[in-house]
Structures are given as structure tokens and as C-alpha cells.
Amino acid sequence: MDITEACLATPAFRAIRRARPDLTPVVLCPKSAVSFWSVHFQQVLSYDDSASPQKLAERFAGGTYHSALILEDSRAARALSRLGVPQRIGFAVPGLDKLLTDPITITMDHGPLPHRVTRYLKLAEELECDPHQAENFAPPPSPTTFHPAYRTRSGLGLGTGRRMADGIFSRAHPIPNGKPETRVLPPLLARKKSRR
Known part of the structure; x- marks a missing residue:
């Protein structure tokens, strides 16, 4: 996920974190994105940008992960699938759906092309979270x-x-x-x- 998509997905991630305080979110991202994610989440696990899915699965094999929110077909997504994380949630799109246990279909209204952030907000709604709270859109601390x-x-x-x-x-x-x-x-x- 590039930095633009990460910014657009942040309000949805915040909504999920607020709706499920019983969960401990852990972000798995390339080293190049650690500075972005560490502003929003306390636990950020990084990997080399060139690491293979097999190497990633070996590196994170010791952790206990119950669920994973996977937004794109990536090396990290393939590693989470290899690890056998019991619940892997994400968009039901070709390529990604084969790595998921719970694909979610997002239906967009007909009309003008919606903003990309809408896609992530609808995902949060599907997970029974209210993403339309002001604190989900607040800028991080300076x-x-x-x-x-x-x-x-x-x-x-x-x-x-x-x-x-x-x-x-x-x-x-x-x-x-x-x-x-x-x-x-x-x-x-x-x-x-x-x-x-």
C-alpha cells in the first residue's frame, strides 16, 4: 500500500480500533512506511521492502494473530496466508480474494465516481464500526x-x-x-x- 492509500485508509483503521478496544492492532508494513504508521498505532512490525512472502512468514511465525485486515494483494498478505491466520478479512477482488477467509464485497452507489476514502469507510461499516466520527479524521499530533x-x-x-x-x-x-x-x-x- 502506497502512502496515498494509507492516508485514505487511516480514518477506517481508526474507526475499527475505536470500535474494538478489546483487540490489539498490529500493523505489518515495509520499513519505508513505519514512520507513517507509528504515528497512528503503537505496535508496528516492519520488514525489508524486498522480503519474500516466505521470509516474512518465517519472521512473524512466533506471533499469535487471530485476525488480519488485508487491503491488497501484497507480500505481507501472502505471508499472513502462509502463517494460517484464522480470520483474514479484505476486499473481494480478484487476486486478493484467494488469500482471504472472509472476503467483503463493497457496493458503491451509481453516479459520480466516489472518493477513494469512501471505499475504506464502507469496509469499516461492513465490520460494524462507525467511521463517520470526527475523531477518525482528526490530524495526528504535530x-x-x-x-x-x-x-x-x-x-x-x-x-x-x-x-x-x-x-x-x-x-x-x-x-x-x-x-x-x-x-x-x-x-x-x-x-x-x-x-x-
């Missing part, structure tokens, strides 16, 4: 430190990146005397002034 990649090429940095109420960010900008000055950046999409 990080206290920022990754070095957010620095400028000149090494001046982007400051603290404090969030402001209207979604505009403030940055510390260097000035001639060497002290930073904080100023508010304009919104990304500035409103055009009407001509008279």
Missing part, C-alpha cells in the same frame, strides 16, 4: 522535532514551523543582524482582488 529534510539548501532552516489558527505557518527568517525575525507567510492560494 511533531515536536522536524526532519532535517525540511531545511533549506542554504542551511538557513525553516524555523519552528509553529501552526497558526488559520492554517498559515510562521517561519523564522534570517535578517542582516543575525537575529531571526518571525513573520507570517501568505496563504498558498491568495484570493484575487475583484476588479471594478
Whole structure:
């Protein structure tokens, strides 16, 4: 699952976690996705992006897993099938359905093409969870430190990146005397002034 799909599926995952507090969710993902999933879930198990389903099954063979929510045909999905996880739930789509014990068919309404997040929300509904709660869509907590990649090429940095109420960010900008000055950046999409 790429990062875009992971973002779209997050509200549904949160709804399932909230509806079933008796379960301990464990996310199985490639190392490249650990930083994303660890923001949302406490237990994240990672594997090398190039690991085979057989190697994954051997690596996770010691765990006791009762259910698995599988969203796509992947190496991890094949490993969970090899492990013999008793309940493997997912979309009833060709290729994936053969790895599942409980395929779920999602029916979409006719009309305009629905947003991709709708597919995951409907899956949560099929699992008797209410995905339409506001907390399922809330942004994760802001990080206290920022990754070095957010620095400028000149090494001046982007400051603290404090969030402001209207979604505009403030940055510390260097000035001639060497002290930073904080100023508010304009919104990304500035409103055009009407001509008279």
C-alpha cells in the first residue's frame, strides 16, 4: 500500500480500533512506511521492502494473530496466508480474494465516481464500526522535532514551523543582524482582488 492509500485508509483503521478496544492492532508494513504508521498505532512490525512472502512468514511465525485486515494483494498478505491466520478479512477482488477467509464485497452507489476514502469507510461499516466520527479524521499530533529534510539548501532552516489558527505557518527568517525575525507567510492560494 502506497502512502496515498494509507492516508485514505487511516480514518477506517481508526474507526475499527475505536470500535474494538478489546483487540490489539498490529500493523505489518515495509520499513519505508513505519514512520507513517507509528504515528497512528503503537505496535508496528516492519520488514525489508524486498522480503519474500516466505521470509516474512518465517519472521512473524512466533506471533499469535487471530485476525488480519488485508487491503491488497501484497507480500505481507501472502505471508499472513502462509502463517494460517484464522480470520483474514479484505476486499473481494480478484487476486486478493484467494488469500482471504472472509472476503467483503463493497457496493458503491451509481453516479459520480466516489472518493477513494469512501471505499475504506464502507469496509469499516461492513465490520460494524462507525467511521463517520470526527475523531477518525482528526490530524495526528504535530511533531515536536522536524526532519532535517525540511531545511533549506542554504542551511538557513525553516524555523519552528509553529501552526497558526488559520492554517498559515510562521517561519523564522534570517535578517542582516543575525537575529531571526518571525513573520507570517501568505496563504498558498491568495484570493484575487475583484476588479471594478
